[in-house]
Amino acid sequence: MHVLWSGPARLAGANHLWHQRSRYAASCLTRLALLAAQQVVCISQFSADTMPAFMRRSAIVAPNPFVVAAADRARARAAMLAACAAPPNAVVVGFVANLTLQKRPAQFIAAAQWLALALPGPVVFPLLGADRDGLEPELRQQAAMLKIGERVKFLGFKDPIEPWLAGCDLLLVPAVEDAFGRTLVEAMAVGTPVVATNSGGHPEIVVDGHTGLLVPTDDPAAMATAALRVLQGSGLAARLTETARAIVVPRYSLVSHVAAMTSIYQEITTSHES
Secondary structure, three states: OHHHHHHHHHHHHHOOEHHHHOOOOHHHHHHHHHHOOOOOEEEEEHHOOOOOOOHHHHOOEEOOOOOOOOHHHHHHHHHHHHHHHHOOOOEEEEEEEOOOOOOOHHHHHHHHHHHHHHOOEEEEEEEEEOOOOHHHHHHHHHHHOOOOOEEEEEEOOOOOOHHHOOOEEEEEEEOOOOOOOOOHHHHHHHOOOOOOOOOHHHHOOOOOOOOOOOOOOOOHHHHHHHHHHHHHHHOOHHHHHHHHHHHHHHOOOHHHHHHHHHHHHHHHHHHHOO
């Protein structure tokens, strides 16, 4: 979109505000198009750091806004247990992302095996997301080989996702180099604790030990160990979710986002007119 419209914007004398909502993909065309932009707005500092140096220094970070309704966690849990055909006392450890290599669903299943062995009672591992990379058959095979096939549930894409997040006792996010990681914010907002990889924009959202736990990438044992801390720690889950909700709801509110973007519009319009 930016490549197509940067030239017409320049010819028309219009301001061009570049939104970078993922890791920057370098090419001659995108670099030329960037030269026409008055300002770059990035979804995270991680995203900004991937920009070319001549734009990185002036890039502004403005995360996504979120409007998350209060969730009835008891009702959400009952719906999740029914979807997973799980008993009322089951622990629900979820994965919410499209099934792609970058989101690392195989790492989630590997961590699930550790948890299945460590937790004394029933536990289920729902995966919610569209199979974008055709990974489901091999993921099912992996789960079967690890002897947790009956516990791993492929529930597909769900919208809205908030009630399903609220139905989880814990969300695991093993993805690498996510520019932002919106499910982290959505989970925190509905009171579900999170364990995520220390990668991409995740550490900008999760304050390790305060609003969630961060672990190394591609280390299912570390992810499972952190998950056990949350699930079995005395009051840890409650402390994490209480702190997380208090921080993310105002930080990622629609009001905050509109104020930030309005300020950017005013600045580039004023500088253009002068």
